[in-house]
Amino acid sequence: MASNKREKYNHPYQPYHIQLELMDQIYRILEEDKKIGIFESPTGTGKTLSLICPTVTWLRRNKARFVDKQDFSKSASGEDEGSDQQTESDDEPPWVKETFAESVLKQKLSALEEYEEYLNSQALTLDVATALSDQGKNQPRPKKARVVAHTSVDCEDSAFLPDEETDPLRRPPDNDRKITLSNEVQTMLGRFNEANNAVEDKNPGLPSPIKIFFASRTHSQLSQFAAQLKLPTFPSSINSLAYERIKFTPLASRKQLCINSSVANAPSREINDSCMDAINKKECLPYARARDPGNIRTFRDYTYHDIHDVEDLATIGRATNTCPYYASRELLSDGVEIVTLPYQHLLMSSTRDALGINLKDSIVIIDEAHNVIDTINMLNSSEISLNDLQNAKEGIAVYSRAFSRRLSPRNRVNLKRLSTLVDILIQFIQKCYKNGREFESLDIFEGTNADVLNIHNLEQYMKRTKIAYKIDSYIEHRKNEKDRSNVVSQPILFQVASFLKTLTNPSKEGKFFFDKDFTMKYMLLEPGHSFKEVVEESKCVILAGGTMEPISDFTSSLIPFVDKSQVISFSCNHVIPEDNLNTFIVGGNFEFTFDRREEIIMLSQLHDFILKLSTIVPAGMVVFMPSYKFLDTALRFWRENRAMKDKMDKKKIIYEEPGVSDTFDRYEEEVRAAKGGAVLFAVVGGRLSEGINFQDELARAVVMVGLPFPNVFSGELIIRRKHLEQKVIENGGDTKAARVASRELYENICMKAVNQSIGRAIRHAGDYANIYLVDKRYESSGIQQKLSNWVYQRLYKPCSLDEVYHTSESWFSKMQMQRKS
Ligand SMILES: Nc1ncnc2c1ncn2[C@@H]1O[C@H](COP(=O)(O)OP(=O)(O)OP(=O)(O)O)[C@@H](O)[C@H]1O
Numbered sequence: 006m007a008s009n010k011r012e013k014y015n016h017p018y019q020p021y022h023i024q025l026e027l028m029d030q031i032y033r034i035l036e037e038d039k040k041i042g043i044f045e046s047p048t049g050t051g052k053t054l055s056l057i058c059p060t061v062t063w064l065r066r067n068k069a070r071f072v073d074k075q076d077f078s079k080s081a082s083g084e085d086e087g088s089d090q091q092t093e094s095d096d097e098p099p100w101v102k103e104t105f106a107e108s109v110l111k112q113k114l115s116a117l118e119e120y121e122e123y124l125n126s127q128a129l130t131l132d133v134a135t136a137l138s139d140q141g142k143n144q145p146r147p148k149k150a151r152v153v154a155h156t157s158v159d160c161e162d163s164a165f166l167p168d169e170e171t172d173p174l175r176r177p178p179d180n181d182r183k184i185t186l187s188n189e190v191q192t193m194l195g196r197f198n199e200a201n202n203a204v205e206d207k208n209p210g211l212p213s214p215i216k217i218f219f220a221s222r223t224h225s226q227l228s229q230f231a232a233q234l235k236l237p238t239f240p241s242s243i244n245s246l247a248y249e250r251i252k253f254t255p256l257a258s259r260k261q262l263c264i265n266s267s268v269a270n271a272p273s274r275e276i277n278d279s280c281m282d283a284i285n286k287k288e289c290l291p292y293a294r295a296r297d298p299g300n301i302r303t304f305r306d307y308t309y310h311d312i313h314d315v316e317d318l319a320t321i322g323r324a325t326n327t328c329p330y331y332a333s334r335e336l337l338s339d340g341v342e343i344v345t346l347p348y349q350h351l352l353m354s355s356t357r358d359a360l361g362i363n364l365k366d367s368i369v370i371i372d373e374a375h376n377v378i379d380t381i382n383m384l385n386s387s388e389i390s391l392n393d394l395q396n397a398k399e400g401i402a403v404y405s406r407a408f409s410r411r412l413s414p415r416n417r418v419n420l421k422r423l424s425t426l427v428d429i430l431i432q433f434i435q436k437c438y439k440n441g442r443e444f445e446s447l448d449i450f451e452g453t454n455a456d457v458l459n460i461h462n463l464e465q466y467m468k469r470t471k472i473a474y475k476i477d478s479y480i481e482h483r484k485n486e487k488d489r490s491n492v493v494s495q496p497i498l499f500q501v502a503s504f505l506k507t508l509t510n511p512s513k514e515g516k517f518f519f520d521k522d523f524t525m526k527y528m529l530l531e532p533g534h535s536f537k538e539v540v541e542e543s544k545c546v547i548l549a550g551g552t553m554e555p556i557s558d559f560t561s562s563l564i565p566f567v568d569k570s571q572v573i574s575f576s577c578n579h580v581i582p583e584d585n586l587n588t589f590i591v592g593g594n595f596e597f598t599f600d601r602r603e604e605i606i607m608l609s610q611l612h613d614f615i616l617k618l619s620t621i622v623p624a625g626m627v628v629f630m631p632s633y634k635f636l637d638t639a640l641r642f643w644r645e646n647r648a649m650k651d652k653m654d655k656k657k658i659i660y661e662e663p664g665v666s667d668t669f670d671r672y673e674e675e676v677r678a679a680k681g682g683a684v685l686f687a688v689v690g691g692r693l694s695e696g697i698n699f700q701d702e703l704a705r706a707v708v709m710v711g712l713p714f715p716n717v718f719s720g721e722l723i724i725r726r727k728h729l730e731q732k733v734i735e736n737g738g739d740t741k742a743a744r745v746a747s748r749e750l751y752e753n754i755c756m757k758a759v760n761q762s763i764g765r766a767i768r769h770a771g772d773y774a775n776i777y778l779v780d781k782r783y784e785s786s787g788i789q790q791k792l793s794n795w796v797y798q799r800l801y802k803p804c805s806l807d808e809v810y811h812t813s814e815s816w817f818s819k820m821q822m823q824r825k826s
Pocket residue numbers: 018019020021024046047048049050051052053054229233236551
């Protein structure tokens with residue numbers, strides 16, 4: 006049975022039972038045409054292959070169905086779904102259409118076979134590409150583009166002058182195919198093109214009707230996807246083809262893909278502008294080559310020859326001297342089946358449009374999806390503090406003085422206007438600031454002369470002249486000249502520009518408000534609104550992650566517009582044996598509410614509990630505290646009142662501090678030294694609570710102290726709660742229902758953080774550890790149900806503290822014995 010299933014999804018290994026369950030659910034979404042899948046698959050359970058195998062298997066089967074005469078004849082005869090255009094062929098008898106469709110199909114299929122054979126026969130491997138790209142280093146380089154580098158001291162001052170105000174429509178849009186080339190570039194291009202144009206296009210362009218878009222948060226997760234995609238082999242979608250390559254491309258940023266060294270070395274935030282500069286000045290040969298169909302074909306054939314990650318794509322770009330950033334985008338409409346891309350490429354509609362990403366009917370997979378709501382909110386929010394504005398004002402003044410003689414009258418006027426606007430923002434904060442207070446954008450300008458300023462024009466001016474970039478670069482440059490330490494300061498004018506953009510075009514789904522430290526913020530309150538387009542355009546969206554509970558967070562804020570019958574959610578068990586984890590609730594007196602958490606008796610008891618546990622737990626033990634402040638209070642109290650020194654029993658104490666980056670390394674070293682292990686005190690939401698592996702000895706126990714509810718006084722939360730309560734009431738609920746919804750919001754934020762933190766332990770099939778939830782509020786069934794399923798399923802029955810110690814002791818001895826035998 007299991008091996009049948011393995012074949013069914015083309016899994017490269019014998020899938021774990023839980024992988025089979027997950028793959029069944031994913032396949033079901035696709036086959037039953039459901040809209041949303043929400044899947045939790047704990048780390049170590051082979052999530053990436055569980056996502057790849059059923060989706061690509063389905064994709065190939067679906068393509069086979071598409072290639073089937075009936076489906077294809079529709080597309081060949083122009084009868085695409087939704088097409089209501091009358092065509093000439095409507096008048097033709099059915100047998101004519103059918104014969105035409107059959108002949109088109111035949112031609113396309115045999116061309117497809119030829120293309121696969123062509124790819125097989127060509128030496129388009131990465132080794133060849135690397136060799137070519139090494140050779141390419143000796144090729145003449147295009148004229149060096151002028152780049153404003155922060156660290157460069159000998160920058161010409163003129164580099165900091167505002168760009169000329171050209172009509173933005175005349176600036177080559179990203180997908181403009183025609184550019185006029187300088188003579189030098191044209192000569193070189195001619196040489197490169199001769200060879201390529203002689204080769205006819207082998208790819209018949211049989212449309213891949215459905216694509217898979219796989220988005221994740223980090224570069225390493227996307228590379229991991231490419232590496233895992235190499236493992237399975239999928240049957241060809243065409244009977245006559247013995248082997249069909251997966252047509253895959255990653256999409257990435259210019260920072261990762263730029264092969265023009267004079268641009269690629271610029272600081273991250275300047276790369277886009279530098280690239281556009283190089284393009285506008287016709288100084289980038291790889292760009293010119295990426296506009297040429299012959300070069301794109303060569304680039305495509307290299308790319309499709311194998312599964313390549315982002316670094317490989319850059320190598321192919323160098324080998325073909327074709328910009329991989331632009332060339333990879335061309336593949337979106339050239340037979341690609343699977344695309345990986347970072348979150349922001351997928352989640353912003355403007356970025357999708359600019360990159361030419363069409364999600365129509367696609368399978369969208371979002372990995373590490375516990376971050377997706379925060380990412381959408383972050384991408385659509387902006388903020389600026391009083392301090393930033395004061396620095397911006399100073400920056401504009403310094404810049405205006407330095408360049409007063411060289412600025413055109415128009416630039417001078419606009420800079421003056423910008424300074425006045427910054428002044429208005431400063432005065433508004435000084436006059437009206439109250440943490441958590443909402444305001445409208447119009448309130449800022451009441452009683453001012455802002456109408457004369459025309460903020461929209463000012464925003465456009467900043468965009469066209471890149472003045473924010475010029476001022477920030479100039480200030481940085483001056484600082485570096487005076488202070489050779491090269492301390493990178495914040496790009497303040499960039500922040501002003503971004504806030505201005507929000508101010509001129511705020512979305513209805515967001516609010517302006519004041520937050521702590523005299524900050525003005527704009528925050529999106531309905532992430533679902535921005536996500537709706539992704540859901541509506543695609544065939545389905547699969548949200549997958551290691552810790553997705555509480556799932557209600559997604560259904561209520563991300564996809565409230567999707568009918569429940571269209572959502573499948575599934576939380577996988579862990580691959581570890583049932584007995585490899587116990588979750589204890591340590592209640593008793595413990596209740597670390599904000600008011601009580603510093604009570605002397607509770608702090609003393611907490612110390613005694615951790616101390617006792619440290620004598621029982623082997624090797625490493627991680628204790629998560631709800632905040633830095635509480636960690637600091639507890640450590641101080643224990644040193645002063647419980648004679649705590651630098652160890653707990655035999656375990657060395659290591660603790661997290663804000664801004665310190667080597668905590669994990671020190672802890673790991675201590676645990677690996679095998680002298681008795683270490684206790685690591687970390688903070689929920691700190692840098693050790695997400696994305697870090699505490700496998701095996703690094704965490705034989707995770708202790709979660711209290712429930713890390715968010716700060717009720719944060720301006721952001723005040724606004725979110727108010728918005729939610731209003732929504733409940735507008736939808737016919739009463740004040741009690743509104744309060745319940747608020748409570749749910751708080752609990753979800755808190756439990757998401759708990760699941761993230763405790764999920765750091767148990768990282769593979771043979772791992773084992775215990776989890777201790779120290780607070781009596783964990784006894785509530787509502788809270789327990791928000792734990793990750795694999796943790797909830799291993800909750801130990803309610804018991805006394807003595808039983809916790811006793812059971813733990815015998816369990817650890819048993820597990821260690823098992824390991825030895
Ligand atoms: N059934 C299996 N048998 C053996 N190895 C497997 C199996 N399934 C996946 N693997 C391998 O296990 C390793 C871990 O896989 P992957 O990184 O996808 O898992 P994960 O830990 O669930 O993911 P994440 O780190 O994103 O939480 C990979 O090298 C993968 O090829």
